Amino acid sequence: MYPPILGLARTAKADDVLGDYPISAGTTVMVLIDSIHHNERVWDDAKTFDPARFLKENLQPEQRKAHMPFGAGKRMCIASGFANLEAIIGIAALAQNYELDLLPGQQPRREVTFTGGPEGEILMRLRKRDR
Numbered sequence: 536m537y538p539p540i541l542g543l544a545r546t547a548k549a550d551d552v553l554g555d556y557p558i559s560a561g562t563t564v565m566v567l568i569d570s571i572h573h574n575e576r577v578w579d580d581a582k583t584f585d586p587a588r589f590l591k592e593n594l595q596p597e598q599r600k601a602h603m604p605f606g607a608g609k610r611m612c613i614a615s616g617f618a619n620l621e622a623i624i625g626i627a628a629l630a631q632n633y634e635l636d637l638l639p640g641q642q643p644r645r646e647v648t649f650t651g652g653p654e655g656e657i658l659m660r661l662r663k664r665d666r
């Protein structure tokens with residue numbers, strides 16, 4: 536799973552040190568959300584697709600700060616609740632009514648852009664589920 540945007544830009548209000556790097560006041564720092572979500576020091580099997588790891592009941596206290604698909608704090612995306620609900624309803628309806636399979640030879644790759652998304656087309660076969 537990928538966050539809706541690649542990263543967040545923040546401006547340092549005061550001089551600080553981040554790891555071993557001095558950051559001067561006024562410097563723009565980019566937080567790469569996807570890197571946090573795939574950090575092997577935080578997540579077991581960080582590269583494995585496991586959406587359940589991000590459910591509130593599965594998050595350990597130290598992981599809560601490492602899950603921020605819509606940002607965090609007072610600048611968090613105002614529509615995050617709506618976006619999550621819309622995704623849950625849409626994916627559930629699709630999965631309930633159809634079987635989805637990638638066509639042979641398809642290897643979806645993510646395009647590295649500000650808003651992400653797939654690189655090129657993703658060709659799939661949809662079959663109506665029997666009821």
